[in-house]
Amino acid sequence: MSIQHYEVARYKARHPHLFTEPLEVRVRRYAVWGGFIALFIYCLVAFDFSPTRIFIGVQRLGQVLSFMFPPYIWTSWGEFAPIVEGLLETLAIAFLGTVLGAVIAFPLSFLGAKNINRIPFIRHSTRRGYDIIRAFETLILALIFIRAFGLGPLPGILAMAVSEIGTFAKLFSEAIENTSEKPVDGVKASGGSRFQTIRFGVMPQVSPVIISILLYNFESNVRSGTILGIVGAGGIGFLLSDRIAAYKWDEAWSIIFLIIIMVYIIDWLSAKIRKQIIGEFGGTK
Structure with a gap:
C-alpha cells in the first residue's frame, strides 16, 4: 500500500514538527559551518591573501616560467656527469633509507599487532613509539643529522630511515592485524609452534601488502x-637549489624534467614488480 502525495502533505500540515529537524540539530550544524567559515576567513586575512597579491604573484610566476624555456641542453659529458651523479645519489638515498627503515620496522610491527602481542602495555607503548617517530618530519631529521654527521648523503639516508621506521611499523602492524585467523588455526591444529604460525599462517597473507607498501614508499x-638535497643532505636537490639560487632557470627546469622522468620510470617499474609478486603470492601469473 503506497502513500499518496496529498496524504503526505496532509500529515505535514497536521504535524509539521515531525518533518523538521530538531532545533538543537540545526543550531549545531549552523555553528559548525559558521565556525568553519570564520576560520577560513581568518586564515585568508592573517596570511594576507588578497586578489592584488595573487595577481602580482601570477605575473611573477609567468616571468619565472618564461626563463625556463627553452630548457637547457648539456652539450658535454663534463657538464652532464654531475647531474647524473646527483640523480643516482638521490636514488641511492631513497633505496637505502627505505630498506633500513623496513628492516628495523618489520620486527617492531609484530609488537604493535594485537593478534600477535597480547600484552596491552607493551603493545600500546610500541604504538605510541610509532607516533612519536612519525611526528618528526624527514626534513627536520635531515637538519639534525647534518649537524651531527656533516653534509652529504649519510644524513639524508639516516633521516629517511628513521622517518620510515614509524611509518612502516604502523602500516605493517595494521596489515598483520587484518589477516585471517583461519590459516593460523590450521597451523596450530597441525602442531605448529608460535614461530611457525607466524611464518606459515600470517606471512603468506601479509607479504603482498608489505611489498606493495615498500614499493610505494x-x-x-x-x-x-630531492628536498633533502636542498638542505645539504646529498642528491640532485643540492644541484637544483644551486641552479635556482644562481637564476639559471633553464638549467633548473631541465633538472626538474629529469627528476620527473626518473620518478615516472620508478613508478612504472614498481607497478610491474607489484603485479608480478602479488600474482605469485596469489597463485596466478
Whole structure:
C-alpha cells in the first residue's frame, strides 16, 4: 500500500514538527559551518591573501616560467656527469633509507599487532613509539643529522630511515592485524609452534601488502629525496637549489624534467614488480 502525495502533505500540515529537524540539530550544524567559515576567513586575512597579491604573484610566476624555456641542453659529458651523479645519489638515498627503515620496522610491527602481542602495555607503548617517530618530519631529521654527521648523503639516508621506521611499523602492524585467523588455526591444529604460525599462517597473507607498501614508499622517498638535497643532505636537490639560487632557470627546469622522468620510470617499474609478486603470492601469473 503506497502513500499518496496529498496524504503526505496532509500529515505535514497536521504535524509539521515531525518533518523538521530538531532545533538543537540545526543550531549545531549552523555553528559548525559558521565556525568553519570564520576560520577560513581568518586564515585568508592573517596570511594576507588578497586578489592584488595573487595577481602580482601570477605575473611573477609567468616571468619565472618564461626563463625556463627553452630548457637547457648539456652539450658535454663534463657538464652532464654531475647531474647524473646527483640523480643516482638521490636514488641511492631513497633505496637505502627505505630498506633500513623496513628492516628495523618489520620486527617492531609484530609488537604493535594485537593478534600477535597480547600484552596491552607493551603493545600500546610500541604504538605510541610509532607516533612519536612519525611526528618528526624527514626534513627536520635531515637538519639534525647534518649537524651531527656533516653534509652529504649519510644524513639524508639516516633521516629517511628513521622517518620510515614509524611509518612502516604502523602500516605493517595494521596489515598483520587484518589477516585471517583461519590459516593460523590450521597451523596450530597441525602442531605448529608460535614461530611457525607466524611464518606459515600470517606471512603468506601479509607479504603482498608489505611489498606493495615498500614499493610505494620507495617511490615517495625518491621524490622527497630531492628536498633533502636542498638542505645539504646529498642528491640532485643540492644541484637544483644551486641552479635556482644562481637564476639559471633553464638549467633548473631541465633538472626538474629529469627528476620527473626518473620518478615516472620508478613508478612504472614498481607497478610491474607489484603485479608480478602479488600474482605469485596469489597463485596466478
